[in-house]
Amino acid sequence: MIEKARPQPKMGYTRLQGMDLMGFFSRYGTLVALALLIVFNLAHTPNFATMQTLNINLTQVATIVIVAVGMTLVIATGGVDLSVGSQMAIAGALAPIIFTGKLVAMSNIYVAVAVAMGASILVTGLLGVFNGYLVARFRIQPIVATLVLFIAGRGIAQVLTNGNLQTFTVPQFSWIGLGRPLGIPTQVIIMAVMVVLAAWVLRKTVFGRHILAVGGNETAALLAGLPVARVKLAVYTISGLCAGLAGLVVIGINSSSDANLVGLGMELDAIAAVAVGGTLMSGGKATIVGTLLGALTIQLVRYTLLSNGVPDAAALVVKAGIIAVAVWLQRQQRSH
Known part of the structure; x- marks a missing residue:
């Protein structure tokens, strides 16, 4: 009886316990990088393992994540929103005009703040x-x-304020940035709620599936009868709200x-968080949790470098390098 020749294993990428190494880093690279940064800081950065340091990093990253949640949905459709920083400036200019009574006088400060x-x-x-x-x-790009x-x-924001700095002492409004319910910064709570809600929408709802379908193949989505125009309109609206x-x-x-200054450069920070977090810049694949991890990784890189005496300018160069690596991993993942 002649024994059949065993098939020879095909040559390919290095395997890690049966998993493509490139695929592993494309999927879990951000999480690995974040874990390594935490371990490094625990070993080498004084006072890292304190609530004060945690609060500092979370409060600094919260606004980026809030914007990046909307940006993730936009990019998932194959788009991008460069206007988020300017929209932040408009909201920041308009709100004090209203609650300080410059537009319409309101006797109840709580009503004024809510309005x-x-x-x-x-x-x-x-x-x-x-x-x-x-x-x-x-159909403009x-x-x-x-x-x-x-x-x-x-x-528009500069016109609203005549180019002047608006200062105010209104605790009923400032709680959104300075409040600490149960010792947790208010903006961190807002960030967490938005991440959970957006992740649920993207993974569990028809709207979320439509977003990924439009970004994956818009022509196919149109032929399948999906409301492509309404989906795009919705994600840009959500981005504006964020x-x-x-x-x-x-x-x-x-x-x-x-x-x-309000929102200056925020569009770049949000896009960076989305890219590093694993959302495909060409659309069709998105992860809200990844965006959160991406923002935390970029923030922690900056904190680590500054805490160890590296100038902020160098931190920006490292940040750019991280984004370049993230985009390269995305390209490798798509090509294989």
């Missing part, structure tokens, strides 16, 4: 509708469509609003 918050977020939501309309109805508000939005909320958090922390 200010609601109106500011509503306005940025409508600006998100504008972005979505340009993308979905007129997202980077071009959102560039309009990226430029004009900060100008930016408005983040703008309120920022001015609440500072008890002041500067139209020149």
